Amino acid sequence: MKLRIYNAKILTKDGIIDGELRTEGDRIVYLSPVSTLDWQDWDREIDLHGNLLVPSFKNAHTHSPMTFLRSRAENMLLKDWLYKQVFPAEGRLTDEDCYYFTRLAVAEYYMGGTTFCCEMYGHTEAVAQAFEDTGFGAYIGSGIFDFDGGYDDITRRAEELKSKIDKMSRVKYALAMHAQYTCGDETLRAVSDLSKKFSLPVMTHLSETAEEVASCKEQYGVSPVKYLAEKGIFDLGGTGFHCVHVDDEDIRIMKKLGVGAVSCPCSNLKLASGIAPLKKILDGGVELSIGTDGAASNNALDMFRETYLATVLQKYLLSDAVAVSAERMYDCAVSGKAFGLEKADGLYIGALADMAVIDMSAPNMQPVTDIRSNLVYAGGRQNVVMTISGGRIVYENGELTYGEEYGALLEKCNAAAERIKNEI
C-alpha cells in the first residue's frame, strides 16, 4: 500500500510543516513542503485540506479484553471489586470472548487515534490474533505469575507463545510478568532465564500502590524495583507499568538498568492509587510512555485523556503550573519508547506510518495558536477524522475501514458479557 497525503499540516519535532507525506508499506518514505512528481503510483491520494497529520498514540499499558468489564460493578472497594467481580468474571472468559472483546478495544483505539499497544493478558494467542486480524500493532505477553505453574511449565508456555506470536506481522511477543507480589522465587528465576534466552527485556506491573511497596519492603527490606533488579529480572532492561510509588533510588536503578516507566493516570486516580512522580521520572532520564490500563479500571481507552492528565496532574502535584510541558508529555504518548518501540516517536522518513488526522476546524482547535499544546490541553477523540495503522487507513470519517462487521461485533460482545454476568 502506497499513500500520498497532501495539503497537510504535518506535526514534526521541528515544528509544523505545510506539505506532503508519503508512505510505502508500514513506513514513511517522503516528507516535504514540496510535492515532487517522480512518484505517482500511489494506491490512494488524500487531500487533507489543511488538516493536521500527527503521529498516532502508542498505548503503553493495557489489558484490551477487559472491555467486557467496562462500567461493571462501579463504586466498590478495590478488594471487593477484584475478588467478587473481576477475578470470577475473568475465570469465565473463553478464547473466543477475548478475541471479540479485543476487537472492540481496537475499534475504540482506532477511533481515538491509537494504533499500537503494549498488551498483557491471558488467552494471549486469541488476543494477539485479534490485533493481527485488525492490523493493530502490539507487543504482547501473558503476564506470567505463580498460577502458571513451575519453572518448566512457565518456560514451555512462553516458548510456545513466542513462536506462535512472532509469526504475526504487526504483533510481537513480549516477555511480561504480572508483578512482584504475584511471582515467587521460582517464577522470577524462570522469567529471568527466559529474558536471557529470548534476549528480551521484562515488562511488569511495578509499584502501582503504596500497599504493594510497603509489603515488599516489609518482606524483603527493599522496594519492588530494587527487589526485581536483585533477582536479575531487569538484566536486559525492562518496562514498569504504573510506577506510582517509585522513589529517587528506584528511579536511579531504572535509569541505570534501562527500565522504562509507563504511567496510567486515569486508572491510578479511579482506583485511588495516587499520582506518579512523572517529572522526577523524566528528569531522572527514564524513558516514559503513557497507557490507559484496562477498561475495567479506567473506563475509557482514551489516550487524549491520559496525556492531558499526565501533564496537568504534575502541575497539581508539584504546585507548579510549569512543572511539565505539554510538548514533552505528548512525545511520551506517541513514542512507545518505554516498551521498546522504535521509529514511532514522530513523523520523519523511515518512521512507522502510524498516524492520525486531526480536524483543525473543530472549535476546540480554534483559534490556531500552539498546536501541540492545544492537542494535549484541549484535544479529544472527537477531533480524530482518520487513523492510519502500519500504512493502512483503518478509520475514516466515522467508519472503521478494515472490514469490521461492527454491528455483529457488538452483538457478540454484549451476549458474552451477559453470559459471564449470569454465570458468576
Place this chain on the structure above:
Amino acid sequence: MKLRIYNAKILTKDGIIDGELRTEGDRIVYLSPVSTLDWQDWDREIDLHGNLLVPSFKNAHTHSPMTFLRSRAENMLLKDWLYKQVFPAEGRLTDEDCYYFTRLAVAEYYMGGTTFCCEMYGHTEAVAQAFEDTGFGAYIGSGIFDFDGGYDDITRRAEELKSKIDKMSRVKYALAMHAQYTCGDETLRAVSDLSKKFSLPVMTHLSETAEEVASCKEQYGVSPVKYLAEKGIFDLGGTGFHCVHVDDEDIRIMKKLGVGAVSCPCSNLKLASGIAPLKKILDGGVELSIGTDGAASNNALDMFRETYLATVLQKYLLSDAVAVSAERMYDCAVSGKAFGLEKADGLYIGALADMAVIDMSAPNMQPVTDIRSNLVYAGGRQNVVMTISGGRIVYENGELTYGEEYGALLEKCNAAAERIKNEI
C-alpha cells in the same frame, strides 16, 4: 417548535426508560414508554434507533470569550501569564471580538452536549447577544470589581445591563462580582444593595487559591466566605466559583446562606490551584454544579472531562475508590442548581427541553452495562450526535443547525486573535 423523539433510551432519575419524549417550546411535555396517538402535529419526528437521550450539561462557570486565549502562551507562571498575556490581551478586545469569540465557544458547547452556562465577562451585552443569537441559555453578569468605578457607577451600569439583558429570551442577567480580593468596601456595598434591589443572589469567584484565602485571613482575620457573608453579599444566597480552599466552617456558612458551589477541576489542576473538597461540600448539603472556567486556563470547554475529573479526583484526594459516585456527580453536571437554574436537573414532564443524544453504538459505550457510570467514566464529546437547546435542534450529526456560518466565524476569530497578539 414541537419535537417527537421516539425509539429512545431516556435517562431519567428513575432509570432508563425505553420510549418516547415530546417537547413543546422550551419544555418537555410528554415522556412515556408508550406512544399515544393523540398528538401528531409535531414539527419533526426523530427516530433515535435506541440511542440515549440525556439532559444536556449546564456549564456553571465560564468566561466564554476567552476562547481567544486558548493555548496562547502556555507554560508560564500564573502571574507572568496574567500580567504579561491575559490582561494586556483583554485590554484590546472589542465588543465585536467578544461576540464572535463567544459564538466560537457556543459551537464548542453544542458539539459537546452543553446548552446552558453561567457566564461572567466584560463586554457583557455583546456576549449576551451572542448567546441570544445562537439560542444558547445563559445567566450572565459582568464580574463587578473596583475598576468599574464608585457606588453610583456600579449601580447605574448594573441597572442598564439588567434591563437590556432581561429582554432576551434564553439569557438572563445575573449579579456577578469578580472576587473578594478585587472588591473594596464601596464595591461590596454597591453589590449588596443591588442584590436586594434586584432580588438576586450574588455570584463570585470564591476561595480559588490558597494565597487568596491566606491573604484575606491576614487582612481581615476571616476566610473570604465569612468575610463576604459579613458584608451582606450572600444575604439572598449566591454562588461561589471554584471553592478549592473552603473549610468546614465555610461549608456550614454556605449551606446556611444558600450559597452554591461550582467546581472547575481542569482549570484548578492546570493552574496548580488544588482539588476542591467536593465530597465535603456535597455532604455538607451545599448545592454543587460543575463548570469549565474559560478556555484560557482549561483549555477545552468540555463538560465530560470536568465531570469525570470531579468524580475521580475525590477518589484520589480521599484515598477512597468509592468517595463519590459517578451518578451523583453527573446530576451536578446537568442541573445548574448551584447558579439557581430550575427544572434542568433531569428529563421529566415540565423540565427544560435541553438535551443531548448519545451514540450508544460507540465502542466506549459498549458493552451496555451501567449507562450513567459509563457516561461519566468513559463518555466523551465524540459520543454526542445531537444537541437540543431550549427545544430547538442546534447540532446534528456533526453540523451546527442554527445558521452558523462556521467558516466565516473561524476567519473572524483567527483574524481578531492575530490582531490582538500583534497589538500587545
